[in-house]
Amino acid sequence: MKFFLDTANLDQIKAARELGVLDGITTNPSLVAQEGREFTSLISEICKLVPGPVSAEVTATDCEGMLREARELAKIAPNVVIKLPTIAEGVKALVRCRAAGLNVNMTLCFQASQALIVAKAGANYVSPFIGRFDDISMPGMEVIHDIRQIYDNYGFKTEILAASLRHPLHVVEAAKAGADVATMPYAVFEKLLKHPLTDIGLERFLADWKKAGAGR
Ligand code: E4P
Numbered sequence: 001m002k003f004f005l006d007t008a009n010l011d012q013i014k015a016a017r018e019l020g021v022l023d024g025i026t027t028n029p030s031l032v033a034q035e036g037r038e039f040t041s042l043i044s045e046i047c048k049l050v051p052g053p054v055s056a057e058v059t060a061t062d063c064e065g066m067l068r069e070a071r072e073l074a075k076i077a078p079n080v081v082i083k084l085p086t087i088a089e090g091v092k093a094l095v096r097c098r099a100a101g102l103n104v105n106m107t108l109c110f111q112a113s114q115a116l117i118v119a120k121a122g123a124n125y126v127s128p129f130i131g132r133f134d135d136i137s138m139p140g141m142e143v144i145h146d147i148r149q150i151y152d153n154y155g156f157k158t159e160i161l162a163a164s165l166r167h168p169l170h171v172v173e174a175a176k177a178g179a180d181v182a183t184m185p186y187a188v189f190e191k192l193l194k195h196p197l198t199d200i201g202l203e204r205f206l207a208d209w210k211k212a213g214a215g216r
Helices: 010-017 029-035 039-049 063-076 088-099 112-120 131-135 141-154 168-176 186-191 196-211
Strands: 002-006 024-026 054-057 080-085 104-109 125-128 159-162 181-184
Touching: 002 010, 002 186, 010 039, 010 186, 024 181, 029 039, 039 054, 039 063, 054 104, 063 080, 063 088, 080 088, 088 104, 088 112, 104 112, 112 125, 112 141, 125 141, 141 159, 141 168, 159 168, 168 181, 168 186, 181 186
Parallel strands: 002 024, 002 181, 024 054, 054 080, 080 104, 104 125, 125 159, 159 181
Antiparallel strands: none
């Protein structure tokens, strides 16, 4: 499973990169707005920090507008992935972006039928939003299971990018469901490696070692 960080914050990206297991970045208009920075230069800096795919989202809602933004975003760096909303205009733009050789991540996917359409249209990634289902007391992870089965049935190459992950269990469940990528906030990324028994165990090993004067 690939790990992407879902942020536009440079400090978080630098910190996560240190661990050596960061494969890419996803951003969205809300995350970019939080940084109070000019969009193009921020995406450019992120692309320099992380050599993997960096999703940058359009804000137009019509196909021609999306394509105009996509062409500009693609000029920023070769690792930019154009993020388009999973609506009819977005699918039209997806087909044309792919024909132009641009990589595309279809965002705001909430049902398997949407994922089927965008795979047929050649999307590189589809982003089902898990946490937003949980927010309305619906089992979001089922969508990933359904998409996995459909993609495997037909050999679609579109990668399933589990998004809107709110805690480590979401990441584990997405991995069990066969998602290709998990994108997560820095706070979730940090928690993946943490377990109190690991800390307690290490503390005890080191205390025993010290008490016995071992290693001298
Ligand atoms: C994915 O690409 C989105 O940016 C993101 O995961 C949305 O997460 P949220 O529902 O926590 O805002």
